[in-house]
Amino acid sequence: GYFDNIAVTYTSIALTYYAIQFVFVAIREVLIRGFYALKDTKTPLIGQSISIIFNIILSIALSRKFGIAGIALSSTISCIMLAILLLYISNKKIQNLNLNRLLPSIKKITISGGISGVILLLFKHYNTISAPILRFILATVLCFLAYIIILILLKCDELLLLKSIVFRKFKKRKNKT
Secondary structure (H helix, E strand, O other), rough: OOOOHHHHHHHOOOOOOHHHHHHHHHHHHHHHHHHHHHHOOOOHHHHHHHHHHHHHHHHHHHHHHHHHHHHHHHHHHHHHHEEEEEEEHHHOOOOOOOOOHHHHHHHHHHHHHHHHHHHHHHHHHHHHOOOOHHHHHHHHHHHHHHHHHHHHHOOOOHHHOOOOOOHHHHHHHHHHH
């Protein structure tokens, strides 16, 4: 029940490696839902199975050398591999799928995630906050805000779409009351 400096360090290390995979988790989830919409549950199941086996093997290999960072890194590598595999299969399966339309957004999301990760590493290195839980909360909020602000500055279409959806729902709720 005590969250000490060692726990903060381990959490920070794991979060650093897991942060890399956030973009690929989103890609994976969208692709899996796309396969489900096409009534194809087999492809995501096989892909996930391969990813799990790959993750287990990598976790064992990398944890021996890097500890908790190796486990987080193996999960990230497996997630990236699955996203790429599903992208490749969906591109083959859907003839008129034009993935080039997604490249600008993927670039913006990747840049934002990378800069957020660097900000998180800088915060970890330069912070002077002694309370571990406060340090953790502040690092999380800082990383999230940096990610969102950078996406806004880069004018990410998906974020602008999300903003319009949220405001539309907020207006509908306000009009009902």
